[in-house]
Amino acid sequence: xxxxxxxxxxxxxxxxxxxAQEVAHEPVLGxxxxxxxxxxxxxxSGSLLCAACxxxxxxxxxxxxxxxxxxxxxxxxxxxxxxxxxxxxxAAEIDGLTIPPALLPCDSRFSSRMGVGAGYHPFSPCGDQxxxxxxxxxxxxxxxxxxxxxxIPVEEANLVSFEINFCNVSAHWGAGCGVNGSINDRWLLxxxxxxxxxxxxxxxxxxxPFPNQNVILDFQHGSGGIVTALRSELDxxxxxxxxxxxxxxxITTDMARGSYSVDVTLQFDAASxxxxxxxxxxxxxxxxxxxxxxxxxxxxxxxxxxxxxxxISELSKLVLSTESVVTVTRSTFGAVKARF
Numbered sequence: 001x002x003x004x005x006x007x008x009x010x011x012x013x014x015x016x017x018x019x020a021q022e023v024a025h026e027p028v029l030g031x032x033x034x035x036x037x038x039x040x041x042x043x044x045s046g047s048l049l050c051a052a053c054x055x056x057x058x059x060x061x062x063x064x065x066x067x068x069x070x071x072x073x074x075x076x077x078x079x080x081x082x083x084x085x086x087x088x089x090x091a092a093e094i095d096g097l098t099i100p101p102a103l104l105p106c107d108s109r110f111s112s113r114m115g116v117g118a119g120y121h122p123f124s125p126c127g128d129q130x131x132x133x134x135x136x137x138x139x140x141x142x143x144x145x146x147x148x149x150x151x152i153p154v155e156e157a158n159l160v161s162f163e164i165n166f167c168n169v170s171a172h173w174g175a176g177c178g179v180n181g182s183i184n185d186r187w188l189l190x191x192x193x194x195x196x197x198x199x200x201x202x203x204x205x206x207x208x209p210f211p212n213q214n215v216i217l218d219f220q221h222g223s224g225g226i227v228t229a230l231r232s233e234l235d236x237x238x239x240x241x242x243x244x245x246x247x248x249x250x251i252t253t254d255m256a257r258g259s260y261s262v263d264v265t266l267q268f269d270a271a272s273x274x275x276x277x278x279x280x281x282x283x284x285x286x287x288x289x290x291x292x293x294x295x296x297x298x299x300x301x302x303x304x305x306x307x308x309x310x311x312i313s314e315l316s317k318l319v320l321s322t323e324s325v326v327t328v329t330r331s332t333f334g335a336v337k338a339r340f
Contacts, residue, residue, distance in 0.1 A: 021233055023194050027093045028110060028187035032069070034086040069164075069173040081126035081167040090157040092189045094197040097226055101157040103252045105230045107237050108191040110152040113184050116142045117170040126167035133164040142169070147184075154189075193232035200227050200253070214267035215249055220311075222260030227253045227315075236319055242285050242294055244321035245273055251315040258313055265309040266320055277322055279303045284310040285325060287317035296324045 069084060090110045092099045116131050131142040136156050140148050150173070152160055164171070174187055196210050200217075202224035208217045213231035229251050235241065236248035249266065270279045283299035297310035308320060 022190045022192060025092055025094060025189040025191060025195060026186070028189055029091045029093055029098060030088055030187070032086060032088045034084065069171075080169075083163060083165050085163040086161075088160045088162070090152060090160065090187070092195075094195055094228065097197045097199070099195075099197055099226070099228060101154045103197075103226060103228050103254060104154045104157075104189070105191050105193075105195065105228075105250045105252075106155060107250075108154045108189060110154065110157055110187060111190055112150050112174045112187040113147050114150055114171065114173045115147045115185065117145050129168035131164065131166040131169050131171060133162065135162045136160055145169070191230060192234050192237075193230045195228055195230045197226060197228045200224050200255075213249060215251065216265040216267075217251070218263040218265070220261045220263065222255050222262070225253055225255040227251065236287070236317055240294065241287075241319045242296070242321040242323040242325040244282070244285075244319055244323065245277060247319070249318040251318065253315050261311060261313050262315070263309055264312050264315075264318065265307050266318065268306050268308070268320060270303060270306055279306075281322045282308050282320050283322070283324065284308055285319050285321040285323075286310075286312060286314075288314075289316060294319075295326050296321065 090101065092104060114133070129144070133140055135150060136152065138150065138152075142148070164173075172185070174185065194212050196212055198208055198210075200208060200219055200222065202222065204221055205219045205224070208219070208227065210216070210229040210231075213229040215229055215231065217227060217229075229249065231247065231249050233247050235246055241248065245268070251264070253260070264284065266284060268279070268282070273279055280301055280303050282301055284297045285294045286297055287293070288295055297312065299308050299310045301308050
């Protein structure tokens with residue numbers, strides 16, 4: 001059960017640390033723009049690798065391994081040094097639809113692994129072997145071979161800037177080009193629950209069930225577009241949701257705010273509710289991104305069917321609550337809630 005908090009100092013989108021309830025989604029989609037493709041020095045002998053390859057989509061397994069960057073050299077002979085820099089954009093393919101970062105749950109992250117192989121040479125112009133990188137606000141240093149997890153919060157994924165400086169190493173980011181990398185190497189989207197997606201027809205469309213998320217959406221009118229739904233067993237991020245059963249929903253759409261109206265039905269199992277929660281008292285509360293706080297919605301409960309329904313004109317995070325609450329003001333310190 002969620003506790004009651006009156007004041008919140010936390011932002012609307014919180015990057016959670018990894019936990020056992022996270023769910024991996026793939027494939028991840030993306031594009032790369034290299035600022036200085038091939039502008040580095042490399043000298044090797046025999047059959048040693050001494051070239052860079054960059055791929056927006058891997059040709060070996062295009063459905064699961066996009067965004068490949070591989071460069072430098074292998075072996076102890078020869079040397080390589082320089083910089084690889086540029087930008088990339090990330091998205092996810094869910095239920096056959098391309099979902100941009102803006103429609104993904106804001107508590108999600110894209111993740112991949114950068115692997116570095118040592119290749120020291122005593123007469124190298126660049127000195128000691130190693131690699132350092134800066135990927136948005138995420139940076140790190142390798143002084144020897146190894147692997148490092150790269151995490152990109154979804155709110156940063158629409159434009160990712162990177163710079164990688166290296167000396168006498170080989171490196172792959174997102175597995176090597178032409179190599180079917182392990183799940184640890186390739187890009188994944190990690191979310192606090194299973195995400196499903198669907199398209200909605202314009203107008204008064206047929207009810208849209210998301211059985212994995214225990215939610216049904218019935219659009220009364222709208223321009224049509226993409227809808228995503230997530231159900232998490234975790235408490236709503238920030239610890240600021242009104243009191244009620246644990247867990248939350250996050251529903252997003254690319255339809256403009258106020259351009260649609262949708263009856264949202266959240267499903268619950270009365271037998272699984274804590275003993276101090278009366279199912280007949282349940283209502284839906286919605287997170288208002290503008291006010292940075294929660295508001296209770298006029299809701300209809302069907303205890304026998306295990307459903308609560310409310311009409312919404314802006315989809316967002318939702319919870320089931322037994323506490324009537326309205327966001328009454330917003331300040332530098334966050335949203336203040338009044339309870340009734």
